[in-house]
Amino acid sequence: AQKITQTQPGMFVQEKEAVTLDCTYDTSDQSYGLFWYKQPSSGEMIFLIYQGSYDEQNATEGRYSLNFQKARKSANLVISASQLGDSAMYFCAMREGISRGSQGNLIFGKGTKLSVKP
Amino acid sequence: GAGVSQTPSNKVTEKGKYVELRCDPISGHTALYWYRQSLGQGPEFLIYFQGTGAADDSGLPNDRFFAVRPEGSVSTLKIQRTERGDSAVYLCATSSGGANEQFFGPGTRLTVL
Numbered sequence: 001a002q003k004i005t006q007t008q009p010g011m012f013v014q015e016k017e018a019v020t021l022d023c024t025y026d027t028s029d030q031s032y033g034l035f036w037y038k039q040p041s042s043g044e045m046i047f048l049i050y051q052g053s054y055d056e057q058n059a060t061e062g063r064y065s066l067n068f069q070k071a072r073k074s075a076n077l078v079i080s081a082s083q084l085g086d087s088a089m090y091f092c093a094m095r096e097g098i099s100r101g102s103q104g105n106l107i108f109g110k111g112t113k114l115s116v117k118p
Numbered sequence: 119g120a121g122v123s124q125t126p127s128n129k130v131t132e133k134g135k136y137v138e139l140r141c142d143p144i145s146g147h148t149a150l151y152w153y154r155q156s157l158g159q160g161p162e163f164l165i166y167f168q169g170t171g172a173a174d175d176s177g178l179p180n181d182r183f184f185a186v187r188p189e190g191s192v193s194t195l196k197i198q199r200t201e202r203g204d205s206a207v208y209l210c211a212t213s214s215g216g217a218n219e220q221f222f223g224p225g226t227r228l229t230v231l
Contacts, residue, residue: 004160033218035218035219037222042224043207043224043225043227044222044223044224044225045161045209045211045222046222047219047220047221050218050219052218091160091161093160095218103149103166103168103173103213104166104173104174105151105153105163105166105174105177106151106153106161106163106211106220107163108160108161108162109160110158110159110160111159111160
């Protein structure tokens with residue numbers, strides 16, 4: 001069974017508007033972390049934002065915020081005021097066992113391709 | 119400071135050949151990960167090192183794949199008897215103790231003809 005599901009293969013957004021990229025996850029672990037990475041056409045994975053399962057506040061980093069709904073097991077990324085440079089692939093990822101000090105691997109979704117229109 | 123570097127950036131080889139892919143981590147990062155990304159997919163975990171030892175190699179697809187990190191810094195991913203299905207981008211990532219974020223290198227694009 002997929003642990004990370006990103007149901008939007010592609011998304012379009014007008015420059016300066018906000019966009020939400022969906023991510024749902026599946027885990028039986030009570031302690032986990034959720035991550036979003038951006039991958040431009042150059043190929044490098046760029047870390048954007050992190051949310052721990054025990055964090056009570058939704059994470060924010062500049063124009064990025066994470067809409068964390070634990071009961072629904074969703075961790076959607078919201079990008080405000082989209083810019084042309086935001087056009088890229090976006091990956092949601094999870095790591096289990098965070099509070100146990102686990103430094104284990106990330107489990108990635110298939111990604112969403114975001115295109116920002118001028 | 120310098121980020122994670124990977125060499126070569128591109129590697130073309132013939133079916134059946136042996137290849138080595140190298141990862142230079144961020145200085146001081148104790149955890150090192152190898153992932154494989156096929157076209158149109160997210161990265162898939164291969165192996166994770168904590169220091170010199172492989173803490174988890176459950177993602178290696180078969181015994182043709184092997185990785186080492188002899189001094190706890192540079193790591194080499196080795197693929198024997200390459201197959202066309204091994205063609206992918208191989209990504210290396212590292213993190214420091216206690217940190218959650220993984221920093222990725224630019225990847226090595228492997229093409230097996």
